[in-house]
Amino acid sequence: MTETGRLLIVHGPNLNLLGTREPGIYGTQSLEDINELCRTTAAARGFAVDTVQSNHEGQLVDTIQAAHGTAEGIVINPAAYTHTSVAIADALAAVNLPVVEVHLSNVHARESFRHHSYVSPHASAVIAGAGVAGYRFAVEHLAALLRS
């Protein structure tokens, strides 16, 4: 299918270590495996993806700001910044694009500091606990939302 739109996939801190990082919680697939899943899922629905991972909050803010005018929607796993970052939440509000928040693990079944998300109020959907498949669901949802 011809790709007619772009989605931005944003990965927060420590997700570059996926595959070896706490595999009992986050699984054994790498970030590149996840990016490939996003690419193929998006391509089948007519979207290209840009993928960005950073361990730095300001870099993530810059990336989200740059999505304005270049992407139609954002899939984001803000990782630990989910629970701490007003700056990332403000950037998402500022660009005013549809957002799907993804977590590999079920954050609500973990420590209480993981139960609150600054990002969720800016998200059309939140997917937690579905592992890598959560990214597929996120891309499918975003594509459907954008083309409905």
Ligand code: DQA
């Ligand atoms: C995570 C959950 C966060 O609490 C944690 O800090 C992460 C990953 C997840 O995908 O399950 O780094 O966002």
